[in-house]
Amino acid sequence: MxxxxxxxxxxxxxxxxxxxxxxxxxxxxxxxxxxxxxHLALVQAGSRGQPWPMPFDLAPVLARRGQPTxxxxxxxxxxxxxxxxxxxxLAPQEWRCxxxxxxxxLVAAHLxxxxxxxxxxxxxxxxxxxxLPRLAPGRxxxxxxxGGAALPRLAAWLQAEGWGASALWVGEAxxxxxxxxxxxxxxxxxxxxxxxPAQSPVCVALQAQGGPALPSVAGRADDWFAHxxxxxxxxxxxxxLAALAPRRGALLWDVGAGSGSVGVxxxxxxxxxxxxxxxxxxxxNIEHNRQRFGLQAALTVVHGQAPQALVGTARARCGLCRRRx
Numbered sequence: 001m002x003x004x005x006x007x008x009x010x011x012x013x014x015x016x017x018x019x020x021x022x023x024x025x026x027x028x029x030x031x032x033x034x035x036x037x038x039h040l041a042l043v044q045a046g047s048r049g050q051p052w053p054m055p056f057d058l059a060p061v062l063a064r065r066g067q068p069t070x071x072x073x074x075x076x077x078x079x080x081x082x083x084x085x086x087x088x089x090l091a092p093q094e095w096r097c098x099x100x101x102x103x104x105x106l107v108a109a110h111l112x113x114x115x116x117x118x119x120x121x122x123x124x125x126x127x128x129x130x131x132l133p134r135l136a137p138g139r140x141x142x143x144x145x146x147g148g149a150a151l152p153r154l155a156a157w158l159q160a161e162g163w164g165a166s167a168l169w170v171g172e173a174x175x176x177x178x179x180x181x182x183x184x185x186x187x188x189x190x191x192x193x194x195x196x197p198a199q200s201p202v203c204v205a206l207q208a209q210g211g212p213a214l215p216s217v218a219g220r221a222d223d224w225f226a227h228x229x230x231x232x233x234x235x236x237x238x239x240x241l242a243a244l245a246p247r248r249g250a251l252l253w254d255v256g257a258g259s260g261s262v263g264v265x266x267x268x269x270x271x272x273x274x275x276x277x278x279x280x281x282x283x284x285n286i287e288h289n290r291q292r293f294g295l296q297a298a299l300t301v302v303h304g305q306a307p308q309a310l311v312g313t314a315r316a317r318c319g320l321c322r323r324r325x
Contacts, residue, residue: 006061006090008071008083010099011035012106013176013201015042023098026070034061035072038200043072058089065094074201076102080122080144103203106175107142111205118142123150128157129294133268135163136213141206148172148198155190158206164190165210171203218242218265226288227259228281237261246271255306260286260299267298278305 007026012018019027027033033045040049050060061071076099077083083097101109108115119134119141128150134141145151151170158164164187172180178199182189186206214220219238222231232240240262244252248270254263255276263273263286277283283303290299302309 004094004096005064005066006069006071006086006095008073008077008086008095008097008099010075010077010081010097011039011042011072012075012100013042013173013178015176016044018100018175020098026068026096026098030068030070032064032067033070033072035070039072039074058086061086062089074103075100075106079104079120080124101175103144103171103174103201104142107169107171107203107205110171110174110181111169113140113142113205123154127291127294127296128154129291131158132161132293133214133216135161135208135211137209137211139208141208143204143206145202145204147200148193148202151193151198151202151204152190154204155186155193158186158211159190162211163208167207167209169205170198171205172198173201174203218269220265222261224292225259225261225264226285226292227261228285230258230282231261232258237265241265241269253310255310257286257301258282260289260301263299264289264293264295267295268293272298274300274302276302276304276306276309278303 218241257275
């Protein structure tokens with residue numbers, strides 16, 4: 001059996017002390033250790049350390065195929081980490097993984113939350129608006145953030161959406177000697193976040209209170225959407241979505257999308273959509289709604305006119321369709 005050349009190691013803020021013997025052996029035997037600068041410092045990688053390129057690229061790791069190499073990730077590499085991205089590029093026998101408790105697990109243990117009843121999100125590389133469909137009174141959420149600079153924007157967004165009364169915990173360097181926690185309501189903590197920025201890595205826990213929860217079924221009220229009156233009204237939209245029967249991952253072409261409300265509700269049900277609209281002002285409304293609900297990865301907006309927009313242009317620009325029209 002071929003010995004794996006790549007070892008993916010999950011690292012927490014306690015550094016080398018938290019690693020099991022096989023992980024420490026892999027580190028000792030690696031010619032090159034690839035990871036974020038913070039991770040390289042935690043394991044004292046020295047001259048063997050190689051930071052990830054910016055923008056992020058797997059090429060430096062893949063170029064070392066067959067040579068003993070370690071990749072460092074945070075906690076569980078397969079939960080909002082680099083593990084899945086690497087595994088898609090490699091054969092199963094090429095790699096092994098030594099993971100640790102994720103930040104989500106550490107935060108849940110600190111707060112006494114049951115993780116199976118907690119929504120976990122990686123907001124370090126995606127839009128904060130993803131929270132909107134998940135917020136409801138009493139709902140527990142844990143999110144990873146890019147850094148301390150993301151905290152004031154998160155707090156301001158929560159206040160703007162009516163969730164300022166929510167309980168908020170801010171965690172810095174969770175699981176290590178530098179760990180620090182701050183807690184209060186979003187409203188009480190918001191003024192402090194600019195003057196006392198958090199040190200990376202940063203996560204937050206939220207127990208939602210006070211705001212209007214987005215209904216979980218199609219036919220949401222028209223005032224959730226930006227529109228100029230050209231919108232499929234809520235009752236008709238509910239019937240339309242029921243007839244379309246969204247399926248997770250299914251692609252909807254919405255031609256003459258208007259406000260994009262049908263495409264938005266389709267995506268909120270787990271699908272993907274490509275909204276085509278010829279009027280520029282309405283394209284702006286669709287884009288606003290796309291961002292409002294945090295659907296940047298699921299809903300693509302094409303400014304064009306059918307049928308021309310359907311012949312190659314929409315498919316190329318939306319990047320969602322894997323079949324011929």
